[in-house]
Amino acid sequence: MNNLQINEVLLKRKQQILPSSILKGEFNQDLKIEVAQLNNVLMKLGYRLSYNLTQYLMMTTKEYILEVKVFLLKKIREMVGYAREMKPLFPNFPQVVSSMDVVDIIIFNIIYADLGFDRDAFDKVLNLFGIVEDEIKEEDKNISSNLKVIDIASLEDLQNLIIDMINSKTVYSKQDKKDLEVLFEYYAFDIKQILPEKIYFKENMVYIIKLFVVKGVDIKEFSYLLKTYTDILRLAVELSDGDTSLSQKTRFKNFTRRERKILLQLFDNCKVNLEDMLRHRQMYLRLGEKIHPGEYREKYSKAFKAFDMLRNNEDEIKRNTFNHKKEMYFKNRDISKILEVLESRPGEFARSLNRVLTSSENLHEDSFKVIDRFIKLADNVPIATLLSLQEYFLHRNDLESYRVFYPKGNISKVYALENNLQELDENLCSYAATSIQNKIIEILSKKEPLGKVFIDKSLEKYVAPLKMRDTSKTLMPIERGTRIDIENKKIRLFLHWVENTRNTDLDLSIVLYDEDFYEIDDVSYMNLKTNGCVHSGDVRSAPAPKGGTEYVDINLDKINEQCRYISVCINAYTHEKFYELQECFVGYMDLNKKLKTAYNPSCVKFKADLTSETTVSLPFIIDIASHKIVWCDIEYTSLGDINNIITNSNRNTMVVKSILDTYKPKMEKLARLNAIARGVVVDDISEADIIFTDKKDNLVDAIQNARIITPFDTEIISSELL
Template identity: 25%
Template sequence: MVHALEHLVVRHTRRLPSPTGPSGDGAAAARRFDAALMTAGFKLSGELLERLSGLAEPTVVETAVRTLATVRELVGDHVRHNVYFVDFPANVPDTLDFWTECFARAVGERDARAGLLRRLRAGVLDLLSLPAYGRYPHTYEEMVARHDELIASAGDRLTVLHPGGEAREEVGALYRALAGSTTPLGAEHLGDLALLAEHHAHDPDGPEEIPVRENRAVVNRGRLRAGAAPLLDTVTDVLRLGCALVDGDVTLHEPTRFRALPRRHRRALLAGLDALVAASPGKLADVSAHGETWKRLGERLHPHEYPHWPHAAEVFAVARGERRAPSLDGRAEALLARGDLTGAADLLASHAPGRLFRAADRLLRTAEEEAEWEAVLAAVERAAPRVSGRVVLSLREHVHNRADLPGAGTPPRRVFVNREGRAWATADTRPPLPEAVRERLAGLLDAETRRRLPDPGLLLIDPQILDVALPLSGRAAPAGLGVLPRGSVSPVEGELLRFFTYWREERHTTDHDLSALVLDGEYATVTWLSYTALSEVEGVHSGDVTEAPDGASEFIDLRLGAVRGTFVVPQVHVYAGEGFDETAECFFGFMLRDTAQEGRPFEPRTVRTKSDLRGPGRVALPLAFRRDEDGRWHAHWLHLYLRGKPSANQVEDHRVSIAVLLRGLFGRKSLTVRHLVSLMEESGTPVAPWDGRSVPRTPVTYLGLERPEGLPPGSRVITPENLRDLLPA
């Protein structure tokens, strides 16, 4: 079973667990393995190549087969990427010429002609009704035969796989890292944690602490199913566990449909509730926040059948309104309604420091005199040591973006992003915070962060990671390759930028459309590329594919030097059928190439990022590209979804809303790795840039986009895959 989990280690850590098998001469097989990896843009490190060479050939071959399948899926090379126009990016026709050709071919086909003429008499021409439109006119093999081999380039991506420890050790370490994460995990990583928890419920070296409640619920489900006692601190932990047992939403954001539970699970949940309330009756105050969910769970637990657990029954009495247990938020609101701002701040600081931090801006805006400002700031400072590092940094980022005061003209835009990545913008009408108050709040937050940061020893830094946003929520970045958290900025170096999307429908005929919107410096539309504009000065579209029972791909090829605007915004629209979180598979990515490289439309060695599309709404905005004043391009990572329309979404319909959203997003700044590095430097940490040549002799802490070779044993390495470990606890 451990071997079945090895692929998780490769995906999350870029380390290959040490294969078990007899010694032998596996050098030739290891070299073939390395060559096969390079076709997908991966490579064995020197140490890993040497280790594999000392194993028997069958062991190396078996390891290669498993690993190649994992990395090809990671980069999106596990599927066949066909294109509608067989010579893409060459010989892409003019849009109207192409539509006219499709119409002419339909007129010439006896079976299609009658229906076509009937629709024309009604004054409608539906492209989807034309037999030649939207369906691949050639096979994948025919498309591949039309393209030359890819010419290797020094700029091609090369991701190095490093040697790991024994498989059991690596899998256990990954379980502890995910379970003990200080940030909420995305849906994909939460699923990985659930799989690992099933096999590590009785692990004596389990995580010392599980600070994120959603992670705790998934771990508790694994423990309960394995016969171990769940880890419960609050009544809401029990509710989350109940949701997890029926594969519901452990974030409690979406309604969960409960079903019948086994008796042993019902007993475990009720016994846990009874013990928690008996030890601390005040915990009943948390019930009303999720009263409806508690009532639905109670219908499945049947607490009346267990009179020996009376305290558990009290929970459901509160949920039904039969017993009063005012929530902490309700008590705080009552104090604010009476004008007792100081009392509300003190209440939250004493009993819910995290909620105080989330309400700090509101409390400071409500304050009308210096004494009240002082009381709120004092409460924040008093509560700070009991707040998670993620919440401290989240408030610090918020404070940083409150520095720009509204001007006399149009108020700035305020952007909201919910848990699932759905985004919307509105005018920011909040009154400004006094500058002295804002600076003092920022100072005390920095002091608290500085106090918690560990001593990393010598800190070696790849400068490109400094502008990567801190992952204050694991949902800020989907699973994939080369994906950075929302708000990150990374340089783009290349002549050709090629977007791609792939989807495979689950049950219903599904049409996803790839588009790219070009905006000028004032966010006005310059042009776009889509199925309605197949070719422009900037580049070409590969053609519209309208159904994907076996999977479908669309591409856009852009010449960066020809772009007439400041922003390029790739986007994926649901035109018909299943949404992003309903398809069997759906992802987006981009490649960078030189003009002379040729090759197939999809070449894994040129892929810079591939990210899963699993979100709400009908329009996906993975990232945007921006050209600075010096003409250099940078990627700005978004991972956002717009509601869109139920069907027929296209770039023309969403140009204005996307421009408004981008204006708000580019008007704010994310807290990045640079912020934590500067705090470490202020604390006396020695910091040096990594040049790849001067290898230290003693262990160091390394921060970079990729794990380098040659670091001394015992060094700590932090890359985007485990960037959450950089956040102070």
């Protein structure tokens, strides 16, 4: 297949492939067997071919079908986590663990600690210990009808994907960047022709500019996009492979003389804004050390003066900054001056609205007029921000014991503060939420019409993908807090990893909580079983190429009746960070049939790669009452010498509670607001021009004319709905 990397992007993001074979123009009946065999192996991985792709393949050649087969099997196995061997420590898991008493398990762990790395000796001990392989029963032949459909893509589909990604209204995730890099490799010239005059997020903008620079395009060609000092700083950070959110330190590269001149010219062309520089003073000073503005003080005099003022006149600059004025007016309790300064920056007004309303209430001002003044400026606030703000005021007085914060650009530094927020008048909160929603509808109404819109109720489970910057790579991209239906009462959690040069011990554990988040029990390497839960055993090394795998089987019908939530935890006992491993992924399977092996990719319902610079991961929570998986995707570094579920207990509980207590805009709301503003909502799916659903795979062949948008089409949502 030509452009394998392009097809990899399309397969991951759209479940499509772009064909490259020349058609013969007629069906070849002799190809039926090859196409059927391809479909058969795909079904075992949880996928199938669409009718359109089946038709296409039967008009190609055996050689081309083989190319498609090799490509699809390799990539889908990577996507669903199909590793070489994912055997549990105990043969015949989970039966053998369920039948062992506590004494047996303790003795087994002692033996394993000494002989676990000598597989031959370990197998002999298993036999002596009375653990033997039972006769394996044949796997059920029935294959689930709930399969993901691989469809055929057109060049127009590919171009639309590129346009949607460039026009994203959310910051790129790591996976977005990797995919864009591939697209630019093949289509950089064409992409340049469709580049808009404005790229919504500055972090996205500088990444796109960097991709062009790598392809040999001069930075000067993008000077029209770089309008502020911070834009140029972000570009310098991006060119140095740093954090363009500017929340972490960057070690700037040694720029060439040509690059230094270009950056200084860009600074010289901008309107002087010393406050912009003061916000990230240390970073600008380090950049100045790399581009040497003093060396070109005559040629780029404005740039030199700006850097010189920043270095030598910090206090003078501070006295005239926006933040200094804002904080002074808050301190003086001067609402009119607060509003006056905030109205110059609508985005900052949005972020400060709760604080202004609280101050206004305390001073007995007309707080409803404060909201009205904000709404007049809200056209200049991102829809994603307005959605989050509206959701906040809907639940403003649902006060919890503490508030949890996830710092931008570094979610691993999650922290909590005691919730001392003052309650606001319910009528005021309701007025704020209603006013903001009406403004969202007004802004959306200026976009292209949608026609007749059908909205599946299933979208209520999905959080709108507004902040995907630092999410883990998953089988299907979803936002934190999204709830996924558990389709069977029995599920199997899995953790697989392959170490690098030293023995690496990861631990898969679960913690059981009651309704009030008190710990009831746990299952881990220290406690292999409890009611309804069985652990597969403590794997303490995962050498390449096979790696190591741990499982936990859960029967939701047999769980302790006091249990409401189950938290899934991954701890790097030997303190390796996840990104240091060759491979590491976690997920769960739906045990809807008897399995021939411990791991069956066709049963995988969710899978996420762990690649962060941390040593603890809380991938998801099981809500037993609602029969749902709640996606957390929270990772942090353990502070203790021993890294397990006991030493991190308090922090884990805080994260679990915060995820379940946090209110975020749902995908159903985003779809409905767009439908109200831009179209007509219909109840009959057959009448729709646009279908919002999470069941695309069941509709691909049935509905040909309607456009289907799922919660996983993040590039479409970000580009067209926000």
